Amino acid sequence: MRLETLDLTLGRGGREVVTAASVVVEPGEVLGILGANGSGKSTILRACFGALRPVSGQVRLDGTDVATMSRREIARRVAVMAQEPPDEFGLTVAESVLLGRTPHRGVLGRDSPKDWRVVGRAMELAGVAALADRPVHRLSGGERQRTLLARAIAQEAELLLLDEPTNHLDVSYRFELMHTVAELGITTVVALHELDLALAYCDRVAVLDRGRVVALGEPADILTPALVREVFGVEASRITDPEAGTPHLLLRGTSARTRERNT
């Protein structure tokens, strides 16, 4: 699926929090949205699945304004992994992942063997197959997050919207989750705080500063020490992994400007 935001201006609580954001995500591309707390990442993601009406501008999914699409059509085509997981008291992991199949069924639809095949594969990919029979409410935060990813995969959507999907995960699962997402080949927009993950797994990144897209392009071109200082107020150096040859950011702490601002 191709996603476009056209001059998208969004408000929360009567205040403009995203201003004239224009971004195109090509089919199969992984776009990272980066920015400080409160810069508008989640707000943009909400608009991308029609949960928030723009003040002005549009979100288009394969050329169609999302505001004109039915909830069911959006649910069939877009999978969302939000920051606050839904309360699922009593469901097992497998049952929770099966919920991802709901938009594909008719009104009285039952689970088909295909549904369970898709659920099994999704649980394998997200690393929760061994937890299939465990109640979701007794999982750790990271296990729950992986369950949500499995559900998003089971949905077989054409667009994945992930809001800080790695925030409860241990180091190995952070890499694994982003690797899995990148390998799915589905158009993905992912709000991230970890710049190194963006460098490693995003095809392009959009950097937000107080609701405005201030940089857009390939992460290695965009994530320079100057940008990191300007947007995050953190001093950084770019280094190259001596073995893999990949670019990394070495974060050295807040800049003098940030310390002044915070005192």
Ligand SMILES: Nc1ncnc2c1ncn2[C@@H]1O[C@H](COP(=O)(O)OP(=O)(O)OP(=O)(O)O)[C@@H](O)[C@H]1O
């Ligand atoms: N429900 C709401 N009502 C009023 N203001 C809101 C609401 N949700 C978010 N905001 C405000 O909108 C702005 C953008 O918030 P948003 O959640 O999009 O930021 P974010 O970049 O995702 O932040 P974080 O990194 O902290 O998750 C912030 O100033 C926030 O306080």
